[in-house]
Amino acid sequence: MRGRKPDNRKDIIVGRARMKGLKVSDLAKRCGLAPSTLYRKLRNPGDISIGELELMDELIGFSDEEVLYFIRWRRCGR
Numbered sequence: 569m570r571g572r573k574p575d576n577r578k579d580i581i582v583g584r585a586r587m588k589g590l591k592v593s594d595l596a597k598r599c600g601l602a603p604s605t606l607y608r609k610l611r612n613p614g615d616i617s618i619g620e621l622e623l624m625d626e627l628i629g630f631s632d633e634e635v636l637y638f639i640r641w642r643r644c645g646r
Contacts, residue, residue: 577613577638584628599623614641 585595596606599620609615621638624630630638 575613575641577616577641578610580630580634580637581610581613581624581628584624584630584634588628590628595624595627598627 581595582592585592590598592606592610593603596603599606600623601609601620609620616638618639621630621635625635
């Protein structure tokens with residue numbers, strides 16, 4: 569039986585924000601979210617909308633591989 573791959577979407581978002589010198593609360597505000605909302609969504613990354621991912625991409629710059637990872641994860645309903 570194959571196990572599920574670990575979900576590291578939170579680590580990608582937090583890591584990219586830190587690379588840009590942003591705290592998660594700063595990223596939330598720039599995305600138009602309350603910090604508590606983004607923290608909740610990071611605990612369950614499936615709740616992050618494509619629109620929110622697009623905003624984050626503009627701010628913190630995901631790699632092409634990371635974008636595909638997010639999209640595939642959503643599409644497969646993991």
